[in-house]
Amino acid sequence: xxxxxxxxxxxxxxxxxxxxxxxxxxxxxxxxxxxxxxxxxxxxxxxxxxxxxxxxxxxxxxxxxxxxxxxxxxxxxxxxxxxxxxxxxxxxxxxxxxxxxxxxxxxxxxxxxxxxxxxxxxxxxxxxxxxxxxxxxxxxxxxxxxxxxxxxxxxxxxxxxxxxxxxxxxxxxxxxxxxxxxxxxxxxxxxxxxxxxxxxxxxxxxxxxxxxxxxxxxxxxxxxxxxxxxxxxxxxxxxxxxxxxxxxxxxxxxxxxxxxxxxxxxxxxxxxxxxxxxxxxxxxxxxxxxxxxxxxxxxxxxxxxxxxxxxxxxxxxxxxxxxxxxxxxxxxxxxxxxxxxxxxxxxxxxxxxxxxxxxxxxxxxxxxxxxxxxxxxxxxxxxxxxxxxxxxxxxxxxxxxxxxxxxxxxxxxxxxxxxxxxxxxxxxxxxxxxxxxxxxxxxxxxxxxxxxxxxxxxxxxxxxxxxxxxxxxxxxxxxxxxxxxxxxxxxxxxxxxx
Numbered sequence: 001x002x003x004x005x006x007x008x009x010x011x012x013x014x015x016x017x018x019x020x021x022x023x024x025x026x027x028x029x030x031x032x033x034x035x036x037x038x039x040x041x042x043x044x045x046x047x048x049x050x051x052x053x054x055x056x057x058x059x060x061x062x063x064x065x066x067x068x069x070x071x072x073x074x075x076x077x078x079x080x081x082x083x084x085x086x087x088x089x090x091x092x093x094x095x096x097x098x099x100x101x102x103x104x105x106x107x108x109x110x111x112x113x114x115x116x117x118x119x120x121x122x123x124x125x126x127x128x129x130x131x132x133x134x135x136x137x138x139x140x141x142x143x144x145x146x147x148x149x150x151x152x153x154x155x156x157x158x159x160x161x162x163x164x165x166x167x168x169x170x171x172x173x174x175x176x177x178x179x180x181x182x183x184x185x186x187x188x189x190x191x192x193x194x195x196x197x198x199x200x201x202x203x204x205x206x207x208x209x210x211x212x213x214x215x216x217x218x219x220x221x222x223x224x225x226x227x228x229x230x231x232x233x234x235x236x237x238x239x240x241x242x243x244x245x246x247x248x249x250x251x252x253x254x255x256x257x258x259x260x261x262x263x264x265x266x267x268x269x270x271x272x273x274x275x276x277x278x279x280x281x282x283x284x285x286x287x288x289x290x291x292x293x294x295x296x297x298x299x300x301x302x303x304x305x306x307x308x309x310x311x312x313x314x315x316x317x318x319x320x321x322x323x324x325x326x327x328x329x330x331x332x333x334x335x336x337x338x339x340x341x342x343x344x345x346x347x348x349x350x351x352x353x354x355x356x357x358x359x360x361x362x363x364x365x366x367x368x369x370x371x372x373x374x375x376x377x378x379x380x381x382x383x384x385x386x387x388x389x390x391x392x393x394x395x396x397x398x399x400x401x402x403x404x405x406x407x408x409x410x411x412x413x414x415x416x417x418x419x420x421x422x423x424x425x426x427x428x429x430x431x432x433x434x435x436x437x438x439x440x441x442x443x444x445x446x447x448x449x450x451x452x453x454x455x456x457x458x459x460x461x462x463x464x465x466x467x468x469x470x471x472x473x474x475x476x477x478x479x480x481x482x483x484x485x486x487x488x489x490x491x492x493x494x495x496x497x498x
Contacts, residue, residue, distance in 0.1 A: 001490055002137075005033035012037075034486065041497065046070050080104055084119070086112055109138070111458065138452070139487040141414075141475045142460045144278065144433070146343045148406055150387075151399035154342060157390035161383040172382040177374045179205025179351070183385045186392040187351055196323050198353060202366060204373055205380050205388075208350045209308050209337035214239045215376075216304065216333060216352065219368050220270060227268035229260050231279055231465035231472070233306070236272045245270075251468050254437065257426055258282045262295035271296055273322070274306035276313065279465045279474040280435040281427015283318045289325045296331040302360070303332040311341040311404060313430045329355040333365070340432070342391045342400055349380055349388045407432050410484040411477035417488035421495040432477040435462070440498045447473050455490040 004013040008028030012035065017024045050070055053063045075093035080101075082088060088104055106112065113120065150158075164170030178184075184203040191198050206212045213235055222244045228236045230249040240247055248268055250260040258280040273292060276283040284292075296303050305322040313320050322332045334353040338344035358365040380388075390396045415428040418436055425436035438447035444461035451457050451473075459476075462469030477484070 001034065001037050001493060002032050002486070003035050003037065004030050005035070006030055034489070036493070046072060084116065086115070088112070111452065138456050138458055139479070139483045139490075140458045141479050141484070141487055142458045144476050144478060145345050146340065146403075146407075146478050147480060148343055148403040150343050150347070151391070151396060151403065153390045153393060153396045153399055154387045158383055158387040161386035165383065175379045175382055175385075177377050177379045178370060179203065179380065180382065180385050183389045184351075186389045190392050191321065191323075194320055194324070196321050198323070199356065201370075202353055202355055204352045204354065204369060205385060206350045206352055206377075207348045207380050208339065208344075209306065209335045210235060212335050212350065212352045213304065213306065215372070216335070216369070217243060217245075217270075218372060218376075219365065220302075224269035225267065226270045226272070227266065227301075228272045229274075229277070230467060231258070231462060231469035232272070233274060233278045234465065240270075249466065249468075252280075253468060254424065254426075258435065259284055259288065261288065262292060264295075267299055269299075269301050271301050271303045272306070273303055274308070275319070276309040276427070276431035276433075278306075278309065279433055279460065279462070279469070281431035281433035282435070283313060283315070283430045285317050286319045286325060289319055289322060289328075293322070293325050293327045293331060297327055300360070301331065302358070302365075303328070305332050305334045307334055307336045309340055309431055310336065311400075312408070312432055314408075315430050318430055323353070323355070329357040331358070333358065338388050338391065341404070342388070343403060344388070347384055347387065349384050406481060407477045410479060410481055413481075413484050413488045414475055414477065414491075417492040421492055423495065428477070434475045434477070436473050436475065438462075438471050438473050439495050442471070444470055444473060451491070451494075454494040455487065457487045457490060 004015065004018050005011075006013055006023040006026065006028055007030070008026050009023060013023060013030060018030045021030060022028060023030055050067055050072055053066055056063070058066075073093045075091055078090050078092055078098060080088045080090060088106065090104060092098070165172060178201075181200065183205055184200045187203050188198050188200060204212075206215075217239055225246045225248060226236075226240045227248045227250055228240075230251050232249070237247060248266060250263070250266070252258040252260040258277065259282045271292070273284070273289075275289070292303065295301070303322065307321060310320040319325060322328045322334050332355075335350070336353075337350040338347070339350070344350075352369070354366045354369045356364070356366050391400060411428040411432060411434060414434050415425065418425050418434070421439070423436050423439055425434050428434045438444060442450060444463040448459065448461045451459060460474040462472030462474060465474075479487070
């Protein structure tokens with residue numbers, strides 16, 4: 001774990017012994033250094049000291065002095081409601097004074113502060129405190145945003161496109177709403193390289209998978225029943241709840257590797273599949289996807305297949321596209337993104353594949369989607385599409401793989417640490433997400449607090465993705481490599497003390 005290290009005394013210092021970056025004892029520079037440390041569970045240690053005094057042959061007066069010196073007090077946790085609907089839990093030994101409480105004080109390190117930033121009038125003071133206390137650094141392995149910069153070939157293509165737009169000959173105004181042919185053809189080649197044939201007019205360029213996951217629902221009436229996995233990416237639920245559709249949750253668990261399979265007793269019209277899955281990192285085999293395709297065809301259902309993380313798949317038994325499965329062209333729509341494969345989370349570009357064979361109630365879904373896009377969408381900027389097309393060039397794929405390997409190594413660092421602790425998890429190999437069982441029987445939010453307090457690491461509580469996520473936790477490999485190593489070491493050391 002990181003400690004304060006005096007470069008002269010060659011010893012570890014408490015925070016109070018560091019004054020303006022130098023050692024209080026000798027005045028030498030103090031640096032932050034990773035060192036293995038013995039960690040005492042102070043409360044249990046203190047309890048043992050007090051309880052064992054009964055077995056010590058001391059006079060009673062000395063025992064009383066010892067008990068008072070250790071200073072154990074008994075109290076309770078009280079939950080205060082806030083007007084932001086967040087709860088603040090406070091420990092107190094004086095419950096008799098609660099009726100006189102007029103305010104509470106929250107530490108500058110508390111995770112709620114970030115959420116409340118727009119409401120905090122003295123936020124600059126909070127930020128100054130955090131900056132002045134680098135020893136309080138929090139390593140964030142929660143959100144699924146990428147951290148590596150765009151590949152050079154992508155940036156070069158974007159620069160060239162901007163220059164082109166600055167000339168009369170190269171200027172582009174309104175483009176085709178469904179995307180420029182040069183990008184659609186590049187995507188065609190990407191799929192063909194894996195043996196999957198697509199027609200150019202089956203590919204629709206979008207400003208990201210998240211948008212089309214919501215927009216495609218405009219093709220379906222609100223009386224359709226929707227099947228989502230539990231745990232689930234919240235967008236799937238929210239998109240349908242706001243429309244008023246009935247939602248059925250397909251429960252998954254550690255026993256089935258968090259890969260739910262069809263239940264013949266459950267009938268649904270729209271089925272969400274994300275593989276590799278967010279949040280669990282679990283990925284379906286081709287045989288498992290064939291079962292889902294057969295189920296959808298039998299029930300006249302449509303699969304919305306979220307392939308945002310297909311680029312992380314390295315196992316040859318796992319499908320990169322639903323259209324690798326026989327019969328899928330008659331029952332599936334595939335939605336994909338450049339966010340994870342190429343770091344476009346801030347650039348925004350994706351694509352949706354709607355096969356010609358997909359028809360329901362005499363209507364061709366490809367033609368319906370084309371009509372929707374040309375009516376309600378003005379297309380993705382030319383500059384962005386040129387950048388996206390560069391991803392699929394020979395040099396582009398080589399550079400992209402370097403970034404993907406960077407994240408894969410981060411995932412392995414986290415997975416190796418969990419292996420050494422004997423903690424169950426899935427994901428990590430064919431996915432940037434590691435879905436772990438909370439150690440010590442902790443619940444999701446309990447582990448969140450424990451991880452933040454003991455390791456200075458932030459992740460995502462599994463219960464936030466659904467009831468079946470209770471007792472589980474998601475970590476992401478999208479962080480900085482060095483910080484990921486530090487976080488993994490902290491996590492391993494802390495779990496091994498449980």
